[in-house]
Amino acid sequence: MSKLLSTKYSTGAFNLGMLALRLGIGILLASHGFDKLTHFTTIRPQFINFMGLGQTASLSLAIFAEFFCSIFLILGLFTRFACIPIIILMLVILVKVTHGDIFGDGEKASLYFMATLALLFCGPGKISMDGMIGK
Numbered sequence: 001m002s003k004l005l006s007t008k009y010s011t012g013a014f015n016l017g018m019l020a021l022r023l024g025i026g027i028l029l030a031s032h033g034f035d036k037l038t039h040f041t042t043i044r045p046q047f048i049n050f051m052g053l054g055q056t057a058s059l060s061l062a063i064f065a066e067f068f069c070s071i072f073l074i075l076g077l078f079t080r081f082a083c084i085p086i087i088i089l090m091l092v093i094l095v096k097v098t099h100g101d102i103f104g105d106g107e108k109a110s111l112y113f114m115a116t117l118a119l120l121f122c123g124p125g126k127i128s129m130d131g132m133i134g135k
Helices: 011-038 040-046 055-075 079-097 107-122 129-133
Strands: none
Touching: 011 040, 011 055, 011 079, 011 107, 040 055, 055 079, 079 107
């Protein structure tokens, strides 16, 4: 019981927490990206045209962030770099798609944004490819 009320943590607990956060975000977000990748032609006509890039380019960038960057998060490889496209995508979803409705339609994007921001600040932990390489 005293461990539950303690504000101290060990390095092992931190690394395990970062692993759980990386895997959770990566697996859940990769499933969204994989769905967009497999149904590209179906989704493209109704996808947003962000900053005049076109629907194809916007969808391709979203797939890159959701699927490929999520794979990097799962592996713990180039974690901080992989967080940046995901954070940008979640901000675009929050501002352009859900019009800042962080408690309604934008709740998932808000959660992904905050969790990925925490990973950007804290890093992947030692239980990652980055940690094993020594970055």
